[in-house]
Amino acid sequence: MPESPIRSLELTLRSIRFAYAEGTWAMDVPSLSLGGDSLCAVVGPNGSGKSTLLKIAVGLLPPQEGRVIWNGVPVGGISRRLLARSLGFLPQESAPLFDYTVEQVAALGRHAYGAGLEATAPEDRAAVDCALDAVELTALRRRRLSHLSGGERRRAWIASALAQEPSLLLLDEPTLALDLHQAASVMQVLSARSASKTRMVVVLHDLNLAALFCPRVILMQNGRIEADDVPSRIFTRERLKAVYGSGVEVFLHPRTQRPVVQPAI
């Protein structure tokens, strides 16, 4: 029956091996535990296996070897519906088939609880309202997706995942193709929510966003976890050069004291 949302649950990956048929690398993750930190970033160059890691972690991609354990149970052994109540996954955005309203997109997040396109049960309504409030789309809740900006659309997608009220949410590039302010506002939403209700693991392209918002960063290269640490120890010139292959400069932001990364030219 439904898991109570706020509990420290742990998603553990053990001796994971996975290779695509036409891939140049094989994923090899001996041991990884997610969910212990409020907001965890997964970074690395293009094609380093960040999305693959996420899909394996939520059980969408069965690994060739190894196990994924959620709350003591293998993810493959739980029904998707029951799993979705505690473990959420927000994939990269794809074009919607129909022109839903913002409210309907959020209500779809309640699917695992048996809700339809309109959330009618009181707890579904409350979750949808709360999610729309968190992403600041309450005023636009009846607006259709085709009438939203890129950033608003992304926030509607995130509202859907938040309405699901999982205790751990994995997000694949939620800031992709957003401009600076929209990306920052998405990260602020995630950061605020992760501090209270839902722990999050976020695949990010932008190293500065990761450094600014995430207390834990996982750095990937060629399907392996190169480093898993606090941002100040991940974002060093030597480490990033080793992974990204070209020179980078790393400074400390004068006010936040967070690392700032720029390519060296």
Added chain:
Amino acid sequence: MKPCGTSIFFFLLFLLVLLACPFAGAERLQLRDVWEGLRNLPTLDSRIFLHLRLPRVVLGLLAGGTLAMTGAALQVLFRNPLAEPWTLGMAGGASLGAFAARAFPVLWLAAGPFNTSQVSALVGAGGALMLVLFLARRTGGVGTPSLLLAGITIGIISGGAILVAGGFIAPWKLAEYHRWLLGGLGGADWRQVAALAVLALPGLVILQAQAGEYNPFGLGEEMAAGQGVDVARVRRLTLIGAGLASAAVAAVAGPIGFIGLLAPHAVRRFIGPDMRVVMLGSFFLGGALLAGCDTVGRVVASPHEIPVGALTALLGGPLFLLLLVRRNTQGTAASTAEGNHPVVES
């Protein structure tokens, strides 16, 4: 707009067609004579009503409803608003199978509402669908126009095969032969209604049982999986249900196109995208559309008839082209990217 309230409108339309269309046709039936004949001794009017007109209208309602509901489900499953049994080649493949069993006496066996043409139609529908999916996955993905190109081509190949086989069948069977090329309800009787129902109803029950799971598919397959949908299971059941349903229709009426496109699009326009209501609304509207078109085809050309497949093509073909043009002028890039990533293969 209240989806349930609007869907009652489609139900009323369905009822109206059921009650009114049997009275239209080459022979004008008087309501009073039919009523008399049904209550007391059969009259000519009541016989025509009961044994010719009513089974034909019921067959049209059931076949149209089946095609429309199947189309609505396939459009969501493949994330392709132009998918339906005809455009996916299932109708053509099933018709080729059904035609083979009827045209060649060695292949024909019947027992009650069951006969070998249903089996060969199922084989044809399943074979065509597998081939279309295989071709689409190799050429860009199931969300793309490749899917339709493969499906329509397989439909044309099936039609070609029927024409070739037509050269070898007994001459007195030629009268039936056009139905398998274009689709029609000529010569409908209660046995055909039974033959359609035994195969189509299980298919429709399977599809309607998935209706709630179809909603999250609208945001993408991976998103649906994240929201708690067992994508592989829904896909498997939908393909089985759609295969049963389209084979059932093709086995009695041939490859009738575009009802599976017209009805779901019209229904979504009026009641929005909630699939649980869209599926039922499509059934009622699709049934009314097909039976209505068939009645028009019987009445305008009487005493000849226009095959209903020709009328649905004239009505639905332009919609298909309109949607194709609109789709290709906006946002195909996103759907292509989606099509390339089947998360969970069936």
